[in-house]
């Protein structure tokens with residue numbers, strides 16, 4: 001059985017404007033993704049425990065630093081370490097920010113969903129494209145309203 005460290009680890013941290021519609025999000029690419037999509041753009045983030053530890057203290061520090069500048073925190077993965085992810089999601093919400101998870105699975109547990117404002121589901125399938133493709137298999141939900149927000153990603157070509 002695969003064994004993960006207690007902490008989430010991340011390979012990239014950046015502020016993004018397009019990944020979560022109408023939100024300015026601080027995004028973390030969490031390492032150790034077990035989904036294995038063919039053509040994944042983040043293969044370098046697959047090794048378990050690679051990158052830097054996303055400790056509670058570090059996250060709190062970043063939330064304080066970005067206070068008033070961001071409206072959401074986006075986790076690109078991390079559902080494979082549910083306890084650590086849930087702890088971070090609760091902390092983000094306690095700061096009054098929205099939460100978003102991009103998962104390559106078709107769904108996540110109710111315990112994780114309960115801590116999310118937004119959820120993107122589905123693996124990367126090159127022929128179908130990402131959220132900006134009308135043929136995509138991926139789905140982006142606002143879990144407050146259960147609304148599918150894929151239309152917000154279409155560029156209208």
Ligand code: SF4
Nearest residue numbers: 033036037040104124
């Ligand atoms: S879910 Fe995302 S990170 Fe994981 S293998 Fe698929 S594309 Fe890559």
